[in-house]
Amino acid sequence: MDAVQLVNISKVFTGQSNREVLAVNDVTLHIKEGEFFSLLGSSGCGKTTILRTIAGFELPTSGEVYIHGEAMGDRPPFHRPVNTVFQNYALFPHLSVAENVAFGLEMDRLPREKIRSRVGDVLSLVKLNGLEDRRPRQLSGGQQQRVALARALVKRPQVLLFDEPLGALDLKLRKEMQIELKQMQQKVGITFVYVTHDQEEALTMSDRIAVLSAGQVLQVGTPTEIYETPNCRFVADFIGESNFLVGRVIEWRSGGAIVLVDEELPISVPYESELPIGKIVTLVIRPEKATIHPENYLDEKGLLGTITEVIYLGTDTRFVVRLTSQTLILIRRQNLYRNNLSLFSVGERVRIRVASDSIRILEEVDPPRSQETGIWKHSSISPKAAKD
Amino acid sequence: MNFTQLNLKEKINSYFQTDTRKKLNLFVFLFPATLWLICFFIFPLSIVLVYSFLERGTYGGVSWILTLENYQRLANPIYWTVFFRSLYLAFLTTFACLLVGYPLAFFIVTRPPQWRNILLLLTIIPFWTNFLVRIYAWIVLLRSEGVINIIIQSLGISNEPLELLFNSFAVSVGLIYGYLPFMILPLYSTIEKFNFSLIEASQDLGANDWRTFTRIVLPLTYRGIVAGSLLVFIPAVGEFVTPDILGGAKTLMMGNLVQSQFLAARNWPFGSVLSIVMMAIVLLPIIVYFRISEEK
Numbered sequence: 001m002d003a004v005q006l007v008n009i010s011k012v013f014t015g016q017s018n019r020e021v022l023a024v025n026d027v028t029l030h031i032k033e034g035e036f037f038s039l040l041g042s043s044g045c046g047k048t049t050i051l052r053t054i055a056g057f058e059l060p061t062s063g064e065v066y067i068h069g070e071a072m073g074d075r076p077p078f079h080r081p082v083n084t085v086f087q088n089y090a091l092f093p094h095l096s097v098a099e100n101v102a103f104g105l106e107m108d109r110l111p112r113e114k115i116r117s118r119v120g121d122v123l124s125l126v127k128l129n130g131l132e133d134r135r136p137r138q139l140s141g142g143q144q145q146r147v148a149l150a151r152a153l154v155k156r157p158q159v160l161l162f163d164e165p166l167g168a169l170d171l172k173l174r175k176e177m178q179i180e181l182k183q184m185q186q187k188v189g190i191t192f193v194y195v196t197h198d199q200e201e202a203l204t205m206s207d208r209i210a211v212l213s214a215g216q217v218l219q220v221g222t223p224t225e226i227y228e229t230p231n232c233r234f235v236a237d238f239i240g241e242s243n244f245l246v247g248r249v250i251e252w253r254s255g256g257a258i259v260l261v262d263e264e265l266p267i268s269v270p271y272e273s274e275l276p277i278g279k280i281v282t283l284v285i286r287p288e289k290a291t292i293h294p295e296n297y298l299d300e301k302g303l304l305g306t307i308t309e310v311i312y313l314g315t316d317t318r319f320v321v322r323l324t325s326q327t328l329i330l331i332r333r334q335n336l337y338r339n340n341l342s343l344f345s346v347g348e349r350v351r352i353r354v355a356s357d358s359i360r361i362l363e364e365v366d367p368p369r370s371q372e373t374g375i376w377k378h379s380s381i382s383p384k385a386a387k388d
Numbered sequence: 389m390n391f392t393q394l395n396l397k398e399k400i401n402s403y404f405q406t407d408t409r410k411k412l413n414l415f416v417f418l419f420p421a422t423l424w425l426i427c428f429f430i431f432p433l434s435i436v437l438v439y440s441f442l443e444r445g446t447y448g449g450v451s452w453i454l455t456l457e458n459y460q461r462l463a464n465p466i467y468w469t470v471f472f473r474s475l476y477l478a479f480l481t482t483f484a485c486l487l488v489g490y491p492l493a494f495f496i497v498t499r500p501p502q503w504r505n506i507l508l509l510l511t512i513i514p515f516w517t518n519f520l521v522r523i524y525a526w527i528v529l530l531r532s533e534g535v536i537n538i539i540i541q542s543l544g545i546s547n548e549p550l551e552l553l554f555n556s557f558a559v560s561v562g563l564i565y566g567y568l569p570f571m572i573l574p575l576y577s578t579i580e581k582f583n584f585s586l587i588e589a590s591q592d593l594g595a596n597d598w599r600t601f602t603r604i605v606l607p608l609t610y611r612g613i614v615a616g617s618l619l620v621f622i623p624a625v626g627e628f629v630t631p632d633i634l635g636g637a638k639t640l641m642m643g644n645l646v647q648s649q650f651l652a653a654r655n656w657p658f659g660s661v662l663s664i665v666m667m668a669i670v671l672l673p674i675i676v677y678f679r680i681s682e683e684k
Contacts, residue, residue: 057588077591090589094607103603104593155593 001069003159003191004031004054009063011049011215023049024060025215031159031193036185038194038202041212042238047195050212051161054193056080068158078107083152084161088168089144091136097147098123098132104155122154125184142173149181153188162194166201178204199239203227211235227286233362236284243290243329245283249275257361259283262325265303269359282362287332289358292319295349302351305329307344319344321352440660448654458661467645467662474642475669477556477631478624481563482571482617488564489571489616496572497579508576511569519566523633526562527553530634554636562630567623571616578612614677622670642666 011024024046031037039047052058054065056077065072067081083104092100098119105115123129126146136144145165152160165181166174182205185192196202202209203223210220211234219231230236233244247259247267256270259281269283293302308328309320312335319331329352344350440458442450461467496507514522529535532549540546552558582605590600606613628643635641642662649659 055592057591076596077588078594078596082592084589084592086585086589088583088585090583090585092586092589092604092608093583103590103595107594107599151593 001033002030002066003033003035003068004029004037004193005066005069006030006050006054007064007066009050009053009060009065011046011053011058012061023215024053026063027212027215027217029210029217029220031191032208034189034191036182036192036194036205036207038196038206038209039212040196040199040202040209040238042197045212046215047197047212048163049215051084051163051193051195054159055082055084055161081157082159082161083155083157084163085145085148085152085165087163087165089136089148089165091144091147091151093136096133096135097128097139100136100147101150101154104151108155118154122150125153125187126150141169142177145169145177149184153184153190157190159191159193162192162196164195164197166196166198174201181205203239211238213238229360230284230362233282233284233364236360236362241287241330241332243285243287245285245327245329247281247283249277249279249281252277256356257281259361261303262323262327264324267354267359268356269361270357271361275361275363279363282364284360284362285329285354286358287318287330288316288334290329290331290352290354292321292331292333292344293351293353295351297351297353302353303329304349304351307346307348307350310344310346319350321350323352436660436663439657440664442657444655444657448656450656458657461658462661462665470640470642470645471665471669473556473639474625477560477563477641478621478627480560481567481624482621484560484564485568485571485620486613486617489568489575490613493572493575493579493612496576497582498584508573511572514569520629520633523562523566523630526558526565526634530558530561553634554638556635556639558634559631559639559641562634563624563627566630567620570619570623574615574619575609575612578609578615582608611681614680618673618677621673625670626666642669 006027006029009024009027010022013021013023015021027046027050029050039050041047049058053060054067056072056075056079059074072080092103095103101119101122102115105118110118119132123132126149128143128146128150131139131143136147139147145168148165162181166177169177178201181192185205194202194205203226206223208220208222209226211218211226213234219226219235221229226235226239230239230242236242236244245261247261248263249257250260250266251258252271252275255272256268257275258266258268260266261283267283275281295304303323305321305323307319308322309318311318311320314335316332316334319333321329321331323329331352439450441454441456443453443455443457445451496504496511499507527534530552531537532551532553534552536552537549540550541548586604586608587600590604591597595603625641626643627641628647631639631641631644632647635644643666646659646662646666649655649662653659
């Protein structure tokens, strides 16, 4: 049975001057028991609203939330078998760490002895022993985060909800907490539903990810599926970096198509469903999956272009290559050997090759966002810098 | 409006820890206030204290003979009745103001920002009219041919006019009306700082609305409640205008007693004794307040 089931959830907010905003648009999700499930999207995509409808802070305008098969209806938050770790922790400032953690158990009217032992257990689980009597404001951000986690965990909920819990921590601490949270989830076996806008965080921790945009679920899958086989341009763009090449289908056989890129180079790409000849498609190429070669390399196959930029980043080097069609392509090459770092330099003519099964075909074609560039939104190279 | 952050002890401590230069600065800044307090508070207070141990002069004033007679007069139960009435009315006023003011302050805080300012303005607007005028207005409302009685009779609730004026009911109505803003403002400033996501956290952990209120909201807005209660209770205990106008001859409060001793009976020493007793009564809740703010 699914731990959480959202069936056709929609949520309309009435904003200022009675304007209606559709925050969540017909979302259906099945979150499995014991799963680490992430809702990923940029701010305003509806991910937090979805979380809040599970917790009961918002009631869906239409649709139904099921938790372990039970319809939640308009049940208030205090009658739902879920607990939330809030974005700003929302710790009670007038209570000590131990009292904060004990609060939920006191509400369940557990005997005093039992409360004490469970609070002790969970505080050692989150490594906060010895801080029982501190007030929240006497704790560091990371410690506060642990108290918030302990306070939710101690209730042993069937589902634990996280609303960007690591957002306020610095990068190093955040990375540590990511691993710790993941380990904890495996240890306690509770279903985690995790809201984040950080794609790396989602990839690191999740068993499955739902990518959201404008209140809709675009794709649900494992981190590998989401990254390797994005089902639309938004997902390819949002998760990691992508090059988008526009091409025309010139041949289709079962299991693959040949796409003509730049009206000169046929590329064969695996594809499951049928494609009509002549259809314009988008090819997604991840920067690390393309390789860069001298112009006269071997059989002289591959996309021809000129290097416009070389950026050394320590672990790898980024190349920006302008193809003959003027499209810019980003390539990332790991710096495996120290002695061939400066193999390619700006202005050099090169060939770019990509293994055909590393290319993903998308049937949608968006107009390019900038006249001459391929699109990479989350690249550390600004399009401005890449123009030249 | 930081009624809630007043911590005298801390300030005095830090004064003695700073170096001379800072002390000098502090002196310059505190000089006017100190001078003011000495001239117009400590000095007159000392006079009152001294007078309370002297005999009354024949035509007002005092004659310089030490006596404890004035304090012995307090044993008379007539005065006790007035003290208890004052305390009772002040407590009643404070409680009623809290009962009305707390939800109202909460309501104002939860409005959109542009509404908040308008509503706050509305609470303060009564101050634009003279207090006496506003209290006299209650006579128009409460008297036997007044607005309220006319409405009650025309609705057939009562055939005869109700006795609404010149009793302790009228006084408490006047006090509650007069002091409500002093309750609302400190409550507003405390509730405004309340983090409303704590309510969600509490509900999330299984607390229903009532327990969320008693365990989370109330403890965290406690200081506003105490500050507002003090601001209402202290002046209400010593009030003499409202009971004078709305209470008639039967509903004397401590303030009226003091006033009549000084002005009508011309017994300054006994008036001083009554003032000191009143101050002692008022001092008690202030001490309680400082205890609470020290706890944190």
